[in-house]
Amino acid sequence: MHTFKGKEYPCCTSLTMGIIGGKWKTVILFYLIGGKLRYSELRKKMGSVTERTLSLQLQQLQEDGVIERKVYYNKPPLKVEYSLTEFGKTLIPLLENIAQWGDYALEHHAKN
Amino acid sequence: MHTFKGKEYPCCTSLTMGIIGGKWKTVILFYLIGGKLRYSELRKKMGSVTERTLSLQLQQLQEDGVIERKVYYNKPPLKVEYSLTEFGKTLIPLLENIAQWGDYALEHHAKN
DNA sequence: TTTTATACTATCCTTTTTGACCGTTATTGT
DNA sequence: ACAATAACGGTCAAAAAGGATAGTATAAAA
Numbered sequence: 001m002h003t004f005k006g007k008e009y010p011c012c013t014s015l016t017m018g019i020i021g022g023k024w025k026t027v028i029l030f031y032l033i034g035g036k037l038r039y040s041e042l043r044k045k046m047g048s049v050t051e052r053t054l055s056l057q058l059q060q061l062q063e064d065g066v067i068e069r070k071v072y073y074n075k076p077p078l079k080v081e082y083s084l085t086e087f088g089k090t091l092i093p094l095l096e097n098i099a100q101w102g103d104y105a106l107e108h109h110a111k112n
Numbered sequence: 113m114h115t116f117k118g119k120e121y122p123c124c125t126s127l128t129m130g131i132i133g134g135k136w137k138t139v140i141l142f143y144l145i146g147g148k149l150r151y152s153e154l155r156k157k158m159g160s161v162t163e164r165t166l167s168l169q170l171q172q173l174q175e176d177g178v179i180e181r182k183v184y185y186n187k188p189p190l191k192v193e194y195s196l197t198e199f200g201k202t203l204i205p206l207l208e209n210i211a212q213w214g215d216y217a218l219e220h221h222a223k224n
Numbered sequence: 225t226t227t228t229a230t231a232c233t234a235t236c237c238t239t240t241t242t243g244a245c246c247g248t249t250a251t252t253g254t
Numbered sequence: 255a256c257a258a259t260a261a262c263g264g265t266c267a268a269a270a271a272g273g274a275t276a277g278t279a280t281a282a283a284a
Contacts (some may be wrong), residue, residue, distance in 0.1 A: 002218055003156055010160055012214030013138035013207065019217070021133050021273075028124040039231055049272055055232060065221065071231095078230055078280080087221060094213050095125065097206050102124030105131070106114055109177065109199060117242080133244075151261055167262060177236055183261095190260055228283075234276085241270070246263105253258075 003066055019064045020091065024049055024057045029088070030095050032067060036083035058082060066091060117176055131176045132203065136161055136169045141200070142207050144179060148195035170194060178203060 009015040020026050024046070031037060031045055043054060061067040066088035070077040084091070098107045113123045121127040132138050136158065143149060143157055155166060173179040178200035184191040196203070 002214075004217060004221070009214075010158065011139045011211075012218065013142050013211045014135060014219060015214040016210045017133060017135075017138055021126050021129065023126060023129070024162075025216065026129055027123045030123065030125050040229080043231095046122065052234090052274085052276095053272055056272085078232085080231060084234070087217075088223065090216065091213065094206075094209050099123075099125045100130045101206050102127040103113075104202065105116060105127060105199075106124065109116070123226055152259080155261095162245090162246085163262070164264085168242085190262090192261060226284085230280090231278100232265085233278080234278100235274100237272105237274080239270100239272075241268105243268075246265090248263080249261100251259085254256085 016094075019061075019066065022057065024053060025061060026095060026098055028054075028057060028061065028082075029066065029084070029091060030082050030099060032082060032088075033092055033095060036070075036081045036089075039080050041083070042082065071091075120121055125192065128206075131173075131178065132207075134169065135164065137173060138207060140162065140166075140169060140194075141178065141196070141203060142211060144194060144196050144200075145204055145207060148182075148193045151192050151194070173200075 002015055004015050004018070007018060009018055020029060026101060027046055031042060037045075037046060039054075039058075042058075043049065043051065046054070058067065058069070061071055065085055067082050068085050068088075070081045070083070072081070114124060114127055116130070119130060121130055132141060132144050139158055140154060143154060151166075151170075154170075154200075155161065155163065158166070170179065170181070174181055177197055179194050180197050180200075182193045182195070184193070
C-alpha cells in the first residue's frame, strides 16, 4: 500500500493511474507536451468536454503537481496559461507511449 | 474521434485509458506479465479487491481482448486461468513504464 | 448598446464505478 | 457430518465521475 498526496494506492501502477487516469487527464497532458496553453485553447482542442469538467481536471492535475497555472493580471482580459511542471515533464515518455499504443490498437484491431 | 469495440474515444490516449484505466485493471495486467494466474491467486495478490469487482474487471479485459480465460473442466475442482493474449502482451512495455513512473513519483515526491 | 471573449464557479442531475454481502455447485480434507 | 476451497453471479447501496445549464466580472469589438 502506497500513499501519495493523501491518497492511498494498492500498487505503484494504480498510483500512476490515480494521477493520470480518468476520461480527460491524459488528453490534457498530451496537449500540454507541446507547450503551454490557455484555458480556451485547451477547450477548443478538446471539443466535447464541458467547462466544469475541464476546470476540475485542471485543478486535480495541479494538486498532484504535474501542471502549473499562471495568471497574467496586467490589463484584462484575464489570461491564464497551463503548462507541465518539471515533475509533470517526467510523464512525457509515458504519455507518448500511451498515445502510441492507442494508435496501434486502432490500426490493428479496429474491426468495429 | 475514434471507435474501438463499440466505444468512442476523443483521442488515442483516452482509447488506451479506456482499456487499462480504472482502479484495478493495470494491477491485474501487471501481475499477469509474470505469466498465467488463477482467479484465486489474483485475489490473494490484490488484497483489498472484492470478488465481484475482480470478476467484473476480468470480464472487461476479456471483452477488450487483452486477457484470455481458460477453464479446465477435467476433474473438479474447477480451475480457471487468466493470461495475457498476444494483443495484451503488446501492453507490457507500457505497463512497466506505468509501474516505474509510480515508483519514481513515490521516491521523489512522497512528502505526504 | 448589444454581443463577444476570457476564465472560470455554482447547482443540480445522471451515469459509471466500486464495494458489501450473500448464494451457488461441486469436491476434498478432517 | 461439516467446513473449506474454487470461481463466480445477483442484489443493493454508496461513492466517484462526468454532464447540462446558467451566472460572474471585465473590457473590447461591432
